[in-house]
Each structure stands twice: as structure tokens, then as C-alpha cells.
Amino acid sequence: MREEQANESELYARVDGLLASLCAQQIPLPPPRERTRLRTAAGLSTEQVADVLSCPAQDIAAWEAGTREPRMPHRAAYARLLDGLKALEQPLQTKVPAPREPTAPATRTEQPTLFPADEAPPSPRRPAPSQPLVIPTGPLTVIDHTDTLVAHFTDGSQLPLAADDLPGVLQWALDSGLRRDKLSPYDQDGDPLIVLTPAASTALHLPAELGDRATLRLPADHPVLAHLRQAGFHLTRRGFGPWPRVYRPVVNKKRASLQLAIQAWGALCQDGWNLPPLAPTDLARLLGLYTERLLTPRGSTAVCGQELMTALRPPTKPGRDPASNRWVPTPHRGALHQAMEPAPPEAPDAHPLARGRRPEDAMEEEAWDWSRAPDKHESALAHVVGLDINLAFLSAASSLSVGLNAPPRHVTAPAFDKTIPGAWYCDLSHAALDPRLPSPFTATGQAPTKPAWYTTVTLAYAQELNLDVRPTEAYLRDDHGPYLTPWYERLRDAYLATMAGLGVHEKIPQAQYLAAMEKLPTADPAQLALLAAIKATAKGGLGKLREGPRHVTTPYTRWPALDKPTWRPDIRAAVVAKARVNLHRKLRKMGEHSGRYPLAVLSDCVLYPAHTPSALDVVPAGPDQLGTQGLIRLAVNPGCAKQEGVQSMVWYQHQLTQGLNPARYIKNDASNT
Structure with missing residues (x-):
């Protein structure tokens, strides 16, 4: 009996120990x-x-x-x-630099601001012995200089810096804890961004402008770069330009790198960035919003678009090596983890694979440039209304299956399979389509007259139109998946959040949407610049998939972009093709529903004849005034439309007589004859 009690006590003790451990x-x-x-x-x-x-x-x-x-x-x-x-x-205190001289009220109101009308910006901090310690926070800082260097953070706080040279600033930034959280499970935390205002650049002994206008790089023998090297910092192969990256060698598997943006040399005012003059605190807030919604800026908006793809689907993930039983980088399924040669018809004209290629052997999946003369009935209408598809190419990237890491497989006499991305050689010249619509198979909108190379997306749409699809040759990509879907979703959410901040919301009646869009040009310039940067990031990221040569003058010579996993002209071609067939499907259904057909298309802008000078005359109202699913709808969402411009029918016909596509000028042409 005692033995049973002892065993029971011992078991209870072990259970208690386990619970305590938990x-x-x-x-x-x-x-x-x-x-x-x-x-x-x-x-x-x-x-x-x-x-x-x-x-x-x-x-x-x-x-x-x-x-x-x-x-x-x-x-x-x-x-x-x-x-x-x-x-x-809690008891720590800090000194804050003396405030700048206050500007006149009129000067202040002219500055773009990120603060709502009913929220005053924080007043300049005055030295006070009781002020709390300012802790660096966020993914970036804007460093300005008055009497001393001052770091401005995304939450509106400021911190004076003791550093008086660039290595000191960089070391402070490495120790500060500034960073962006990873965007996906296998991503890395984003390196801190240090934005130097022109005043800060001067204080850190950087020249006011770059003497080498060709490469836009600081000479390697400049004293500031010598000082960086002495402090143990290294530069990437791109050198020290408007967006330099500075790092120290990896120690204990820990990275120590920083991204700089030097405003005096054009960072944040070119290459897709068009920010208005902003106070350092407001600039930090705007860039903080961009980072929160997308990623920390790394260069041009196109570079940011490309980097966002990689951050959301990193090329590698940790995997255990069976031989050594150690964690090593392994390919990440669904990502692009190696550079891939294009199929011969997918290669751009400057590519080595294009040497000796006949023009008809190149695949031409591009956006539309098409227009036609109005018929007698259309000519009687007084107006022409332009409809612009919001982020049409970004929208086309959603759920699109594209080739990943397998090289293209050449096949002769293949049976068409719409589930396999690739390039197919097929004759669609027998297609009989409505001449009031542009052909979905060519960039000119004219019907094809001979066999050509098409993406899977285009031929799948030909099947949808009940055409006989019989390719004679193909380059197929057996490894495929929706690589761009998370990229699309993050950009879509960033765009919608920014539009909502500008007063343009989802799921509102079409007339209300048009009214909100009419007010948009008068909104806060800083928020409009943020919106433009987000849209440019989407457009530029897709453009980077087929980045052309720079500083290469010899034809058919390889250029550096070809060695990147994200250089994929086949993916860009699939996106462009999907945007084109998506729009054709809507134009076709619009004609079937309302009897109204487009007069001209340029990329994602469509011109329709109209009785009144309003998009509401063209687009069906639909249930609850929200438009009709499957047709062009007026709404803020990607893939929906906004009113691009209104002109007279006389103006349209005059443009045609000049040999111009009126869709190119309907927004900016001030004449209304």
C-alpha cells in the first residue's frame, strides 16, 4: 500500500514539474x-x-x-x-535641437502636408529638461541639418545626432534598430533607409551635384568614400549614386547594410518619384506610408516594384542539408530562383537569341494602338468620352499562371493546352470578328493575316471565341504557378487605401465615384504623390520583367539584367496579353448589351461615342447604380474604369484626319472644337 502511495506521489510530482515547465x-x-x-x-x-x-x-x-x-x-x-x-x-531625458525660425502663415499653408485638415502638425519641439527620450522607430529616417544633424522619423518625432560625418551617421543607423519587418515568411527584414536632405548632404561633405552625369556616381577616390572604407564600410558594384547601398561584411550570420537616398542628386524627384517639396517630418511620414503599404524605397519606383516581387516570394528558404544536417538556403517553391533564358520568339530584338531572327518569328504581345472612323449613326452623336481602366496591367497579374524555373520545352505539332504557359505558333487569320472591335490578337487591332507566336492567354481566349486553335509549334513551361498574385494583392491594397485617404472609396454609386474623382486633382499634393508612386511601382515592376540594355552599344550583347531571376519577358508578355483580352471581353459584352462600340483604344484607354459629355452616358447603370458585372464599370478598383476625358465628335474626326489616335490626346488636349 505504501509503495502504491509512493508511486502516486512521485507521479504527481512529475506532473507538477511538467506543468511548471509549461x-x-x-x-x-x-x-x-x-x-x-x-x-x-x-x-x-x-x-x-x-x-x-x-x-x-x-x-x-x-x-x-x-x-x-x-x-x-x-x-x-x-x-x-x-x-x-x-x-x-522612464527617468531618462534628452535634449532636442532648437526649433527653426517659424515661417509665415502664408508660406506654411502652401506646403503640401500629410495631416488632415482638422489635425495640426506637431509644433517645433523646444528645449525642455522634462522632455522624454526619443527612441528611433520605424523603417527609415530623414536627416536634415540646421545647427546640427537631426533625424526625423515616421511617427513625427525628431532626434539630434552626435555624428558629424557619414560613417558616424551610418553607424548610428545600424545601432538604432530602424528596419522594416519582413513581408513574407522567408523574406529578410528590410534594411533601414537613410534619406539625406540637401542641407544634410552638404554638412556631410558630399558635393551638391554629381560631376559624372553619364553614370551618376561619385568618383571612387572621393574623400568621403575613402573615409567610408577606412570605417569598414563597403559599396555594391553600383557605386555611390543617388541611391547607394552601404554594408559591412556579415558577422555571426547577421547582415549590416543600409540604403541611402540623396535628395540633392535626384533621389525621390525622378525615376518614377515626383514628390513635392516637403518638410523633413512630412517627408518621413509620406515615405513611412509607402513603406507600410508596399516596402522601403530602394531606388526608382521600377526597382521598388521588382524588389517587392522578390520580397513577397523570396528565391530561397531554409532547408536542412541531408549530408551535413545543417540549415542551408534551398529553392523556394513558387518563386523565381534562377536566371532563365527566354524562348527564341520571346527574346527582345536586342537579345543575343534574336540575332538573325526574322521579324515574323518574334512574338508581339503588346498593348493596343487602334482607332477607326465612326459610322453614320456614331457621327451623329455630339461627344466622345474616354474611359481609362484603373491599373489594367496590375489587375491582369492577379491569379495568372506563369512559367517559373523550368526552361522552355520545344514541341512540334502540339495539342493546345490552356493550363500550360508558353509561346505557341498558330494561324488565326481565319478569325472572323466584329470590325467595330479591335482584334484581340494583334497590337494594331487589325486582324492577323498569317501565322504568329501567341501566349497561352491569347490562344485560350481564341478558344473562348469558338475559333479553331491548332498550333504547329510551341515552347512550353512545365513548371508554373501564380507568381505575381501576392504582388498584385499588396499593390492593390496600397492603391485602395491611398485612394480612400483621398476620399475615393469602394462600392459607391458610379455618379458619386465620378464626383469624387473630379475633386481628386485638388487634394493634398503629398497624398497625390504617394498615389502616383504606388501606381508607378506597379507599372515599373512589370517593365523590369523585360528591362532593356543600358550603356550597351553593340547589338546582341548580353546586359546585366539578363542574369536576374526576375528578368522574364515571357511573364510580361502573358500579363500584357491578359490585360488585352480582358478588355476585349468587356468591349464585346458592352456591344452586346448596349449596342455601343469603341472608336479607339490606346493601351488601357477606350473612347466611346456619347450623347452627353459624361461617362454615365456610356456605362450601364446596373443594379444599385454600381454598374454591371462583366462590363466596364465606373469604380475605384483595379480593372474598373474612370473618366479620362471628354471631347466633341468634331474633335475626334479632326484627329483622325491628322493620322493620330485620338485616345492618346483626349485627356490633355485643351481644344474642344
């Missing part, structure tokens, strides 16, 4: 980003913390990155340390 494992810890902030604010290195906790420094880095959580007994000690560091922050 409870200990649930000791709460701050989020990973806060752990880094608390350590760096206290001036501690990962090595110092690791020494105190008797664990490797790599463990501290992993806990701060959120890739691994501490276990007992380290968890309890780590939680105690973080609680102590947080308590130490």
Missing part, C-alpha cells in the same frame, strides 16, 4: 522588434547580452529577429532583462 515557457516577452529596440536604446551589443545570459550571440539575434524563441531557463532571465531595460527608460 507555465515557465509561457512567460510573456515583448515583440521581437521591441526586444531589439530596448537593447539598442540601452547601448548594449548582442555579445554583451549573450555574455550575461550565458548563451551564444546567435541566439540573441534569433530571438530579436523572431525566428526562434528562448526556452527555460534563458526565457525567464531574458524577460527579466527586458523588463529592467524598459524600466530604465
